[in-house]
Amino acid sequence: MTSTGSAARWYVAAVALLVASIMLGASIGAAGPAAWRVPLALLDHLPLISIDAGISEIDWNIIWKIRMPRVVLGMLVGGMLSIGGASYQGVFRNPLVDPYLLGAAAGAGLGAIIVLTIARDTTSNWTVDPVPVAAFCGAMLTVFVTYLVGSGYRGSGQSGTTLVLAGVAVTAFVTAVQTYILQRNADVVREVFAWILGRLSSASWSDVRLCLPYIAVSVIILFAMRRHLDLLRVGDEEANALGMSVGRTRLIVVAAATLGTAAAVGVSGLIGFVGLVVPHVVRLAVGSSYRNLIPLSFLVGASFLILADIPGRTLQGGAETPIGVVTAFLGAPFFIYLLRTRAAQVAQ
């Protein structure tokens, strides 16, 4: 439990972190204006503010057309994966799950692979990039099938455990299909892996426009369901006895989190660890109440992904490190550190 005043301080800190991350993300890159001019240039483009940042038209295009879509997409995807993870953890009362639990990642991967292999010719004339669309549809369809399978047993339709097990089974099946298709199309393995490992490098404003409506709807619904997630912490039965329809709540939360996750995965590929590690970091600061956990996870997750995208831009010069590698590289040791710290605290 965190007092209201303490929680307010964390909100201020999280907003400050996000603003700093946006400025940093917009300022650093292989080419472009001096980093210190970028915040001035951004301020200059705000209404009623006029500052001479001293940058050229080309520099501004680098900031606005190359870096800012990347930063905004990182913010949306990072925030979405984080509250998706927090919501899944709440609805399944399991701190070790992430938003890919019910097969969203596997389904998105299969959708992308189908477009990059079997359907490459048929989709080559599309005016929109077919990979994000296919990944989005694959993720939604796979989670839908998981829900159908998990709810198909009489008396277990509301059980979180049954859904999780259904997710494991459907994910295994979809992954097997992925592997089969890849084995038959070895020439695109590199391209597929580049997508699977996550990417923000080719982000554009059209990517932002593509995912924004879905992520916005998802975020609004999950924000509205914060109290429901808190009530679920006392168990399905007691939540039911207190007047909450548990099955309906679980369906709404899973549907909303999946919608946003599928949109995020569609435009960015599979970025791991964010949905798992960010809610845990936030829990350490403000406790487990979803009233604070959901909004703060969005803010911290957004900042985390913007920052995680920066080393990838510069570490290897021209060839960028996939952001999924960076998040795992940063997230895994940090998560282990958190677990050890918490274990030590419990032991005392």
Add this chain to the structure above:
Amino acid sequence: MSGLTFDTVDVSYDDRAAVVGFSNEVASGEWVGLIGPNGAGKSSLLRAVAGLTDSDGVISVDGRPLAAMSIRERARHVAYVAQNPITPEDMSAFDYVLLGRWPYVGRFGAESSRDRKAVDEVFERLRLIDFRERRLGELSGGERQRIVLARALAQETSVLLLDEPTSALDIGHQQQALELVTELRCHQQLTVVAAMHDLTLAGIYSDRLVMLDDGIVVADGSAAEVLTAERLGDVYHVCVTVDIDPDDGAVVVVPRRGFPVDGS
């Protein structure tokens, strides 16, 4: 008007009948103790009232069938305390008790100052003010049980269902919890239905005992009428003696060594 009415209530799981044709009237403000061996149907009956399991027949509160109420409306009439309630360790006692106001809060709204005041009153009435900001993980079993009761009271219902409310407590905390329920019952005219394993405590605290066996009522009456050595031997397959305290008439069930006469 009757507090809680059961009209030929059946509860079954797949093909197994847990409660068969249960009919009873629990008066407003009455405490009825449900007793019987494991699997007799006590918990199933309580779960049916709380809406946690399907049932046939009619269960009414103050004359209104529960089946006709929405899930939130039901929670404004009936509070249920589970046998082993989940109490999140890092949740504060206040936040936990505040969950009891859920049936009164709009679907996407937040608790009002009236809800918070109601919770504060419960903390005061139960003399739990010192625990208000404590995390549940820091509390002892007895303290946690009182907080769980506080949450049920925050629901401001007319019916309180207790499923083995003291099974995890030592005798001191058992007594404290049951005294607390007694006090609240008198204060708020609560109708209490409690499934209990300790027959002596059930007899002392309940106005009336209903004994179930295999889902069927085998006895219904005062402790002295229901708790006879012969009946307990038949139903529980146990050797006991039943003593009546000459001072207050309390019925005391004392287990004795040996196998029951029928050996079943």
